[in-house]
Amino acid sequence: MARRSARTRSLREACLAEALAIVEEKGVEMLSLREVARRLGVSHQAPYRHFPSRDHILAELVSAAFAAFAAHLDRARAGREPAQELEALGRAYLDYAARHPLQYRLMFGTPLPDPAQHPDMMRNARHAFAVLQAALGRHPPALGGPPGYDDINLEALFVWSAIHGVASMMQTDAVATLGLSSRVLAASPAHSMARMRTALAHLPIRAATRRRSRS
Amino acid sequence: MARRSARTRSLREACLAEALAIVEEKGVEMLSLREVARRLGVSHQAPYRHFPSRDHILAELVSAAFAAFAAHLDRARAGREPAQELEALGRAYLDYAARHPLQYRLMFGTPLPDPAQHPDMMRNARHAFAVLQAALGRHPPALGGPPGYDDINLEALFVWSAIHGVASMMQTDAVATLGLSSRVLAASPAHSMARMRTALAHLPIRAATRRRSRS
DNA sequence: GCGGTTGGTAGACAATGTCTACTCAATCGG
DNA sequence: CCGATTGAGTAGACATTGTCTACCAACCGC
Incomplete structure (x- = not known):
């Protein structure tokens, strides 16, 4: 019954590939292990040999996504x-x-599987953030003195949040229904x-490193 | 079998209230019409008398959420x-x-029900955006000349995006796993x-209203 | 050869959204 | 006042999903 071709490389890989395909074409919530099995021509339980649960396969997808993103x-x-580093990163x-x-x-x-139970899931998320941190550390106006960890992190969070x-x-x-002109929508990211x-060009005060910033 | 008390006001209202409660305590994806019915002590089909489908009840929840948010x-x-208007809005x-x-x-x-099929769902989203637009229109440094619709919308989108x-x-x-100090995390929104x-204080050029901004 | 592991199958279970058939009461036209 | 209609709720069924358990068939080291 099982389509042999799909198992040339271990079924595990095939499951991940197929699951990713489903996510990319129909979204996470449409991901179903049974559909994966069906597409691969194996029994509905075959994927369970390689993944203890749906969350586990999801965690691997997330991990791979973060890896690709960071790369x-x-x-x-x-x-x-x-x-130009920051500019290029944003783009x-x-x-x-x-x-x-x-x-x-x-x-x-989406609500991800519990990171505590899938420790590797977020590894590349950290990597992506590190790229941003490093770029900010090299950003001319950003810093003068010591590494100032907290400052860089605050700035990195701001940049990441805004871009995100x-x-x-x-x-x-929501935005689609605001009735904005397509011109505005198209120009919005660049703006x-x-x-x-x-x-970032007008960094005023370095709030975090000053012990008591205002009182 | 049906718990009469819940039907004092029409079951419809009760369903919405219960559904909202579920969403608020367990998240959208955990919302199930059967659970709503169960909590209200009615048959699993009772809610279907008042809502053609899960999406319809969801659409009403979204609508109510936007209304509360806008308010x-x-x-x-x-x-x-x-x-101080913008500042207060952001906070x-x-x-x-x-x-x-x-x-x-x-x-x-979350992926919402198709707005085309639930026209009222986004009404208050527009209202919320309008509040922002209006505040920006009154923001001192923002404008000098004519209403400049596109400019305000670009600015509004920027502000909304960044805050969002x-x-x-x-x-x-993702952020939770970055290993950032709680001090940084706490300070991040204000920063x-x-x-x-x-x-916003250094508005440089009014890009959108200039016909050809760079070529 | 033989016992265990590895990878896969098949059947079952509960939960969910949704369909259809039904019941029961209120209401309303005549 | 009576019968039809309709509104509101019930009950049962179906397909789909994740997951459990039992089973099977190679294969591999001893």
């Missing part, structure tokens, strides 16, 4: 001069989100990036 | 002077998202808002 960012950044981020919307939603939009906001907003049903640029 | 923003804004936004995370995810995080990014990021599993403030 994409890394590629975009590599070789640039510090001045690459939005580009990735726009090109793989469902994969992006998989990483940032744009990427996420553009996929939301937001411009705003972030000016925000 | 919250409106309340926060009311009576402020233009200079209120983040406050709402932090206090009703699952409801926030309901509005912005912060709200959404703070709920993501991001500060950055947005400087971004």
Whole structure:
């Protein structure tokens, strides 16, 4: 009954590939182990030989997605001069989100399997963040003195949040129904990036490293 | 068999209330019409008398969530002077998202029922956006000349995206696993808002209204 | 050769959304 | 006042899903 061709390489790989395909074409919530098995021409229980539960296969998909995402960012950044690094990262981020919307939603939009039970799932999320941290550390106006860890992290969170906001907003049903002109919608990402640029260009105070910032 | 008390007011209302309760305590994906029925002590088909499908009840929840959200923003804004309006809006936004995370995810995080088939669902989303648009229109540095619709919309999208990014990021599993100090995490929203403030304080060019901005 | 492991199958179970058939009461036209 | 209609709720069924358990058939080291 089982389609042999699919098992040339271990069924495990095939399951992951097929699951990813389903996620990319129909979204996470449509991912079903039975559908995976059906597509591979194996029994509905075959995938359970390789994954203890749906969450486990999901965790691997998330992990792979973060890996691909981080690699994409890394590629975009590599070789640039510090001045253009952040710009390139931002563009690459939005580009990735726009090109793989469902994969992006998989990483940032859905309740993920408990990270505590799937320790490797987030490894490459950390890597992606590290890329951003490093780029910010090299960003000319950002710092002068010591590494100032907290400052960089605050800045990194701001940049990441803002970019994520744009990427996420553009996929939301909400914006689509606001009746905005397509001109505005198309210009919005670039505009937001411009705003972030000016925000970073005018770094006013280094709040976090000052013990008592205002009192 | 049916618990009469629940039907004092029409079962319809009761279903919506119970469904909202489920969403708020377990998340959208855990919402099941059968569970609603069970909690209300009615047969599993009773809700279908009032809602043609799960999507229809979901659409009403989304609508109600947007209404509450918009009202919250409106309340926060009311009576402020233009200079503090945006600030108050931002704070209120983040406050709402932090206090009703699952409801926030309901509005912005999940694949919603097709808006085309549930026309009223997004009405209050538009209202919330309108509040922001209006506040930006009154924001001192933002404009000088004519209404400049596109400019305001671009700015509104930027502000909304950035704030949404912060709200959404703070709920993501991703940030939790970055190993950031709780000090940074706690300071992040305020920091991001500060950055947005400087971004808006230094409005450089009005890109959208210039016919050909760069070529 | 033989016992265990490895990878796969088949059947069952409960939960869910949804369809259809039914019951029962209220209401309303005549 | 009576019978038909309709509104509201019940009950049973079906397909789909995740997951459990039992089974089977190679294969591999001893």
